[in-house]
Amino acid sequence: MGELLDKITEKILRQIDGAGFEQKGAFNLRHNGIALCHGDSEHIKIKKKEGKQGIDIFIDGETKGEQVHIPVVVDASGMRDVVYNDFYIAEGADVTIVAGCGIHNSGCNESRHDGIHSFHVGKGANVRYEEKHYGEGEGTGGKVLNPVTKIYLKEDAVFTLDTAQIKGVDSTLRETDVEMGPNSKLYVVEKLMTHDNQTAESNMEVQMNGEGSSAQIISRSVAKGHSRQVFHPKAVGNAGCHAHVQCDSIIMDHAEVSSIPEINARHLDAAIIHEAAIGRINDEQLVKLRTLGMTEEEAEDVIINNFLN
Helix, strand or coil: CCCCCCHHHHHHHHHHCCCCCCCCCEEEEEECCEEEEEECCCCEEEEECCCCCEEEEEECCCCEEEEEECCEEECCCCCEEEEEEEEEECCCCEEEEEEEEEEECCCCCCEEEEEEEEEEECCCCEEEEEEEEEEECCCCCCEEECCEEEEEECCCCEEEEEEEEEECCCEEEEEEEEEECCCCEEEEEEEEEECCCCEEEEEEEEEECCCCEEEEEEEEEEECCCCEEEEEEEEEECCCEEEEEEEEEEECCCCEEEECCEEEECCCCEEEEEEEEEECCCHHHHHHHHCCCCCHHHHHHHHHHHHHC
16 A cells, blocks of 8 residues: 655645654545545545545544544646545544645646535534645745535534644635534634735634534634735524634734624524734734844744744
8 A cells, every 4th residue: 555655745744744644544645636545444434436526534433532634735736626525424433634735836837726525523423623734836836725614513513623824825715614503512723824925715604503502713813925814704693502703813014814703693592702803913022032132033933933823
């Protein structure tokens, strides 16, 4: 099974798979639109879709504390890769899914990956989904990522979405839709940094349909250069539920950040809170770090890293 990976692929995998990609257990590595290698474990089976690009991942109820790794690497300039991945997580399963996409573009044509992921989460299952996006390459061609994430939570299910895009992606449009059953829980942490002329837009809609459902959504972003960011989180309470949405952004240089929160209570016992803050780096913090012998740039990096982590 063991495919030898080239240097670019290995380097990108180190950026997008924090736990370290290994060809063991349940895994699937997609490279330039083709499944390069994949493996199953006792409780997790991966099947290629019929008729369209992508995979179906079946996670049985006996899965306890296992990880499945499904990274995507694009290093062909001018490539447009669209993939549909469906996850079927059985009642009572406990699993971590490590995804992510890295684009290396050294050409002059746009390289793009659109990943459409759907999660069907059974009763009482606990899912952690980690997704990192990264772009690099000295070419003039754009590095574009447009993820779509659909999450369907049955009763008592818990879903943690941990997503980060810290470097090199020229344009991203992220769509996230969640439907929540009774007593289900959603935790979202979204981290984003843009620079130069990059653009990022994130739309999220959470439909809290089940009594006792709860959601916590935290978005942290840094915008540098002439980059532009738009956040549009929407929480809809259709039953007795709790939601807390928090968007914090640091703005630098000539960047632009918009936060457009929408909260919609359609039930007497729906309690939904939204907080948004956009501001520059605090001068006092900078001065304090400068007195420790740091340059202004080093001091800014320390503040940004602490803010994002």
